[in-house]
Amino acid sequence: MSNIVLIGLMGAGKTAVGRRVAERAGARFLDTDKEIEREQNMAIAQIFTERGEAGFRAIETQLLRDLIVRSDAERTPRRSLSVVLSTGGGLPLREENAHLLRRIGHIVWLRARPETIVERVERKVALRPLIADYADDLLGRISQLQQERYPKYELVADYIIDTDHCVNPDQAAALVFDHWKRHVATPRHHDRS
Numbered sequence: 001m002s003n004i005v006l007i008g009l010m011g012a013g014k015t016a017v018g019r020r021v022a023e024r025a026g027a028r029f030l031d032t033d034k035e036i037e038r039e040q041n042m043a044i045a046q047i048f049t050e051r052g053e054a055g056f057r058a059i060e061t062q063l064l065r066d067l068i069v070r071s072d073a074e075r076t077p078r079r080s081l082s083v084v085l086s087t088g089g090g091l092p093l094r095e096e097n098a099h100l101l102r103r104i105g106h107i108v109w110l111r112a113r114p115e116t117i118v119e120r121v122e123r124k125v126a127l128r129p130l131i132a133d134y135a136d137d138l139l140g141r142i143s144q145l146q147q148e149r150y151p152k153y154e155l156v157a158d159y160i161i162d163t164d165h166c167v168n169p170d171q172a173a174a175l176v177f178d179h180w181k182r183h184v185a186t187p188r189h190h191d192r193s
Protein backbone atom coordinates (compact mmCIF):
# COMPACT_ATOMS: atom_id res chain seq x y z
CA MET A 1 0.00 0.00 0.00
CA SER A 2 1.32 3.42 -0.82
CA ASN A 3 -0.47 6.49 0.37
CA ILE A 4 0.62 10.08 0.88
CA VAL A 5 -0.46 12.00 3.96
CA LEU A 6 -0.21 15.79 3.89
CA ILE A 7 0.16 17.64 7.18
CA GLY A 8 0.65 21.30 8.03
CA LEU A 9 -0.95 24.39 9.47
CA MET A 10 -4.26 25.65 8.15
CA GLY A 11 -3.68 27.57 4.93
CA ALA A 12 -0.59 25.57 4.05
CA GLY A 13 -2.42 24.35 0.95
CA LYS A 14 -3.02 20.74 2.01
CA THR A 15 -6.41 20.44 0.32
CA ALA A 16 -5.58 22.25 -2.92
CA VAL A 17 -2.21 20.54 -3.22
CA GLY A 18 -3.52 17.12 -2.20
CA ARG A 19 -6.26 17.22 -4.80
CA ARG A 20 -3.73 18.02 -7.51
CA VAL A 21 -1.26 15.32 -6.42
CA ALA A 22 -4.09 12.80 -6.54
CA GLU A 23 -5.03 13.97 -10.05
CA ARG A 24 -1.48 13.59 -11.29
CA ALA A 25 -1.17 10.11 -9.83
CA GLY A 26 -4.64 8.87 -10.66
CA ALA A 27 -5.11 8.32 -6.93
CA ARG A 28 -8.08 8.94 -4.69
CA PHE A 29 -8.17 12.18 -2.72
CA LEU A 30 -9.48 12.35 0.83
CA ASP A 31 -9.59 15.28 3.21
CA THR A 32 -10.15 14.55 6.92
CA ASP A 33 -12.23 17.71 7.49
CA LYS A 34 -14.47 16.95 4.51
CA GLU A 35 -14.89 13.32 5.59
CA ILE A 36 -15.82 14.46 9.09
CA GLU A 37 -18.31 17.04 7.80
CA ARG A 38 -19.89 14.43 5.57
CA GLU A 39 -20.09 11.76 8.28
CA GLN A 40 -21.35 14.13 10.96
CA ASN A 41 -23.49 16.13 8.54
CA MET A 42 -22.21 19.32 10.17
CA ALA A 43 -19.68 22.03 9.36
CA ILE A 44 -16.40 21.91 11.33
CA ALA A 45 -17.25 25.21 13.06
CA GLN A 46 -20.57 23.76 14.18
CA ILE A 47 -18.89 20.62 15.55
CA PHE A 48 -16.57 22.85 17.61
CA THR A 49 -19.59 24.76 18.93
CA GLU A 50 -21.65 21.70 19.78
CA ARG A 51 -18.99 19.21 20.94
CA GLY A 52 -16.03 21.44 21.76
CA GLU A 53 -12.50 20.96 20.50
CA ALA A 54 -12.11 17.73 22.50
CA GLY A 55 -15.17 16.27 20.77
CA PHE A 56 -13.76 17.22 17.37
CA ARG A 57 -10.37 15.66 18.18
CA ALA A 58 -12.03 12.40 19.19
CA ILE A 59 -13.86 12.32 15.85
CA GLU A 60 -10.56 12.90 14.01
CA THR A 61 -8.93 9.93 15.76
CA GLN A 62 -11.89 7.67 15.03
CA LEU A 63 -11.77 8.66 11.36
CA LEU A 64 -8.10 7.63 11.13
CA ARG A 65 -8.86 4.28 12.74
CA ASP A 66 -11.66 3.74 10.22
CA LEU A 67 -9.42 4.71 7.31
CA ILE A 68 -6.85 2.14 8.39
CA VAL A 69 -9.46 -0.58 8.45
CA ARG A 70 -10.54 0.47 4.95
CA SER A 71 -7.03 0.82 3.54
CA ASP A 72 -5.98 -2.61 4.86
CA ALA A 73 -8.74 -3.98 2.71
CA GLU A 74 -7.47 -2.03 -0.28
CA ARG A 75 -3.79 -2.94 -0.29
CA THR A 76 -2.14 -1.93 -3.56
CA PRO A 77 1.39 -2.45 -4.89
CA ARG A 78 4.01 -0.08 -3.54
CA ARG A 79 4.58 1.56 -6.90
CA SER A 80 1.04 2.74 -7.38
CA LEU A 81 -0.29 5.57 -5.30
CA SER A 82 -3.59 4.71 -3.78
CA VAL A 83 -4.78 7.63 -1.65
CA VAL A 84 -3.67 11.19 -0.97
CA LEU A 85 -4.96 12.21 2.45
CA SER A 86 -5.05 15.85 3.55
CA THR A 87 -5.34 16.33 7.29
CA GLY A 88 -6.70 19.07 9.55
CA GLY A 89 -3.96 21.27 11.00
CA GLY A 90 -4.31 19.97 14.56
CA LEU A 91 -4.66 16.32 13.71
CA PRO A 92 -1.01 15.17 13.81
CA LEU A 93 -0.49 16.62 17.30
CA ARG A 94 -2.10 13.77 19.24
CA GLU A 95 0.36 10.97 19.76
CA GLU A 96 -2.13 8.28 18.79
CA ASN A 97 -2.91 10.14 15.57
CA ALA A 98 0.77 10.40 14.72
CA HIS A 99 1.07 6.60 15.02
CA LEU A 100 -2.04 6.10 12.92
CA LEU A 101 -0.79 8.49 10.22
CA ARG A 102 2.48 6.55 9.99
CA ARG A 103 0.51 3.39 9.36
CA ILE A 104 -1.54 5.12 6.67
CA GLY A 105 1.27 6.42 4.51
CA HIS A 106 4.27 8.57 3.73
CA ILE A 107 3.90 11.83 5.64
CA VAL A 108 4.76 15.09 3.87
CA TRP A 109 4.68 18.36 5.79
CA LEU A 110 3.74 21.38 3.68
CA ARG A 111 5.60 24.02 5.66
CA ALA A 112 5.03 27.75 5.30
CA ARG A 113 6.06 30.86 7.20
CA PRO A 114 3.35 32.52 9.33
CA GLU A 115 3.28 35.52 6.96
CA THR A 116 2.47 33.22 4.06
CA ILE A 117 -0.22 31.46 6.08
CA VAL A 118 -1.83 34.79 6.98
CA GLU A 119 -2.05 35.78 3.30
CA ARG A 120 -3.76 32.49 2.52
CA VAL A 121 -6.30 32.38 5.37
CA GLU A 122 -7.14 36.08 5.71
CA ARG A 123 -10.38 35.84 3.76
CA LYS A 124 -11.61 32.67 5.45
CA VAL A 125 -11.00 33.38 9.13
CA ALA A 126 -14.63 32.88 10.17
CA LEU A 127 -14.65 29.28 8.92
CA ARG A 128 -11.75 28.32 11.16
CA PRO A 129 -12.65 28.11 14.84
CA LEU A 130 -9.06 28.28 16.11
CA ILE A 131 -8.43 31.67 14.50
CA ALA A 132 -11.96 33.07 14.23
CA ASP A 133 -11.54 35.33 17.29
CA TYR A 134 -8.13 36.63 16.26
CA ALA A 135 -8.93 38.66 13.14
CA ASP A 136 -7.23 41.69 14.76
CA ASP A 137 -3.96 39.90 15.33
CA LEU A 138 -3.90 37.08 12.87
CA LEU A 139 -0.12 37.07 12.52
CA GLY A 140 0.29 36.85 16.30
CA ARG A 141 -2.11 33.92 16.51
CA ILE A 142 -0.57 32.06 13.58
CA SER A 143 2.92 32.63 15.02
CA GLN A 144 1.73 31.17 18.32
CA LEU A 145 0.36 28.09 16.54
CA GLN A 146 3.61 27.83 14.63
CA GLN A 147 5.63 27.76 17.88
CA GLU A 148 3.37 25.14 19.42
CA ARG A 149 3.04 22.93 16.40
CA TYR A 150 6.04 23.08 14.11
CA PRO A 151 8.32 21.04 16.43
CA LYS A 152 5.63 18.34 16.52
CA TYR A 153 5.07 18.38 12.76
CA GLU A 154 8.79 17.97 12.34
CA LEU A 155 8.81 14.82 14.46
CA VAL A 156 5.93 13.29 12.52
CA ALA A 157 7.02 14.21 8.98
CA ASP A 158 8.95 11.87 6.69
CA TYR A 159 9.65 14.77 4.36
CA ILE A 160 9.25 18.55 4.43
CA ILE A 161 8.40 20.82 1.53
CA ASP A 162 8.66 24.58 1.93
CA THR A 163 5.78 26.14 0.05
CA ASP A 164 6.50 29.85 0.61
CA HIS A 165 7.89 30.29 -2.88
CA CYS A 166 5.35 28.15 -4.67
CA VAL A 167 3.34 30.50 -6.85
CA ASN A 168 0.34 28.19 -6.90
CA PRO A 169 -0.84 24.79 -5.62
CA ASP A 170 0.18 23.12 -8.90
CA GLN A 171 3.79 23.94 -8.23
CA ALA A 172 3.67 22.50 -4.71
CA ALA A 173 1.81 19.44 -6.03
CA ALA A 174 4.59 18.87 -8.57
CA LEU A 175 7.16 18.91 -5.74
CA VAL A 176 5.17 16.41 -3.68
CA PHE A 177 4.62 14.10 -6.64
CA ASP A 178 8.22 14.27 -7.73
CA HIS A 179 9.39 13.42 -4.20
CA TRP A 180 6.99 10.49 -4.02
CA LYS A 181 8.12 9.12 -7.38
CA ARG A 182 11.82 9.36 -6.54
CA HIS A 183 11.88 8.27 -2.94
CA VAL A 184 8.79 6.22 -2.26
CA ALA A 185 7.64 4.65 -5.52
CA THR A 186 11.08 3.65 -6.76
CA PRO A 187 12.01 0.43 -5.01
CA ARG A 188 15.38 0.22 -3.32
CA HIS A 189 17.57 -2.88 -3.89
CA HIS A 190 16.35 -4.79 -0.88
CA ASP A 191 12.74 -4.29 -1.98
CA ARG A 192 13.27 -6.20 -5.22
CA SER A 193 12.73 -9.92 -5.18
Ligand code: S3P
Binds near residue numbers: 044088091130
Ligand atom coordinates in the same frame (compact mmCIF):
# COMPACT_ATOMS: atom_id res chain seq x y z
C1 S3P B 1 -7.70 22.97 12.67
C2 S3P B 1 -7.57 23.09 11.32
C3 S3P B 1 -8.70 22.92 10.39
C4 S3P B 1 -9.80 22.08 11.03
C5 S3P B 1 -10.16 22.61 12.37
C6 S3P B 1 -8.99 22.63 13.32
C7 S3P B 1 -6.49 23.15 13.52
O1 S3P B 1 -8.26 22.28 9.20
O2 S3P B 1 -9.41 20.73 11.15
O3 S3P B 1 -10.68 23.90 12.19
O4 S3P B 1 -6.47 22.68 14.67
O5 S3P B 1 -5.51 23.74 13.02
P1 S3P B 1 -7.31 22.98 8.09
O6 S3P B 1 -5.92 22.83 8.56
O7 S3P B 1 -7.58 22.18 6.86
O8 S3P B 1 -7.75 24.39 7.96
